[in-house]
Amino acid sequence: MKIFFLFGVWWFVLVSAIGLLYAGEQEIDIRRTIEPGNTKPIWVSMSGFTGEAAQVLQFDLYVQGFGFTNADAAQYLISGSNNGNLQGRATDRFNKSSLVSKAYSGASLRRQAHAFADDFVNAIPQHKGIALTQIAFKNDTGRNSEIYTADFDGHNAHPVTMDNTIVAAPCWVPGRKALYYTSYKLNHVDIFHQDLLTGERRPFARHGGSNMSPAVSPDGSKVAMILSRDGWTDLYVCNANENDPKRLTRTPEDESSPCWSPDGKWICFAAKLKERRSLCKISASGGEVQRISTVGVLNPTEPDWSPDGKWIVFTAMMGSFEICVVPPQGGPVIELVPGEDPSWAPNSRTVVFARRTASGRNLSLLDVPTKQVKDVSRVSGSNSQPSWAR
């Protein structure tokens, strides 16, 4: 009986598919579908660049979903030279249009190559270059950890703290002018605010218990964080220029890792609900906690909401650690690559994450649609908890 039913289903599918196929041949589908983990790279060919300039361009484009091929198979043709300064051209092979043709001067050759990568990517509709962006991360040297900032590829890394203790969980203020992070400097777990231009810093949250996991709202006006000052680890939100944390959750369970929706209305975080580790969201002005279902994986944690609002990237702890995405309303999860603590780039397609190796953690970049991954340049020590400046 069941077998007959299955045959019926099969034939139904077959017949409808034939119908669709013939209907489909009438028009050419020109939309480029962007599906996490299942999208083909955009093919480019590159010629004329050498050494560091060629390496930088390849790295920059690869982590933004481009693949390299020869000129007669590519959609975009990139050419140029880097004798002294860098010159670059890019054309669309299909409609023969020129996207960019430019000579660069000043700064380093590295920076010129990044600038050209951005000019090319920005010329493609619905794309936003990230080659001149920055990341912050935790660098653990064994006994202590400090916060570093670097170019998005890990180059030009500089420490921004020298506390000689545990410093963790950096988070950028929009506009790259300042960072929030957790430091144990005062023999206590406190959240600090540090101005990156003046170097000035101040304790932002120093309440009884532990003050953890700062997350700045997209407009910079509020900070979500995990405090235990009232006796349990709960989610709080505070105005950036005041000291008036408002308690949003009231549970004995351990909430962690808040992040904001791009419109600033929601705070997403990890919590234990009814004995089950879940992603949750709550209105930034308070209200009921809502579960975000993550069908297919266990123990979701460390959410980060994409700037375009379409996906939440997070870590699933399932013996190993997996970088996953789920729509903000919840649903089936797309598992991408092994890793933890992902943070979205401003382009809403690349994420930086940490990967465990035999010698500690290392940062990598992942282009979510194509699943293309590259390691970033490492600072001596264990690099983790990356935060992408947006």
Add this chain to the structure above:
Amino acid sequence: MKLTNFSKLILFGLIVTLPAVGCRTKSSYLTGLPKTGTTGSVVDSGIGKALPDDGNKVKSDDVTGTSFADPNLRKDWPRDREIFQADTVHFDFDSSIIKSEEKPKVAAVADYIKAHGSDAVEIEGHCDARGTEEYNRSLGERRALALREELIRLGIEASRVDTISYGEDRPAVAGNDEAAYRKNRRAEFVLEKHQNLVGLNSPVQNNDPNK
């Protein structure tokens, strides 16, 4: 060309049909997920199930908790890490529940604090490295808070119990096996000695467990 499409179509048909067959063998595509081991405490992945009865809404438990003293109050008090060394409490994976065999240690600490009315205690929460970092920082704090509640239950004033979470950043032992993990899932008690003459005689000791 059409023939190729047709063979693709047959494949497509098969692919669409297969899950229907798979239903009878219940989520066969999930065999890759560990059922126990490091995610032992989670038994329900929720896969293929409807949302709980209350849908997406989860009512907060409305637990008030017990507030802390000002963190500056005992900032410069000398710390004694030795005195409660034997009383380190260990926890199960992903758990902050105080096991019954650990409760006598908490009682011993409570007795000491009761007998030394001007001293206070700081509880350090620690985790093994199998969680992510901020998850562990919250879990470590949750472990310290569980012990704090127990001390309060045993009659210690809330204002005399501080907590600090080190997450996975200060393991007791190195290593990536269960023996090491078991030792690292812990909370340590540190005595905060009452100090009136701050900075006169005794140097301020660093609170960091490994200094």
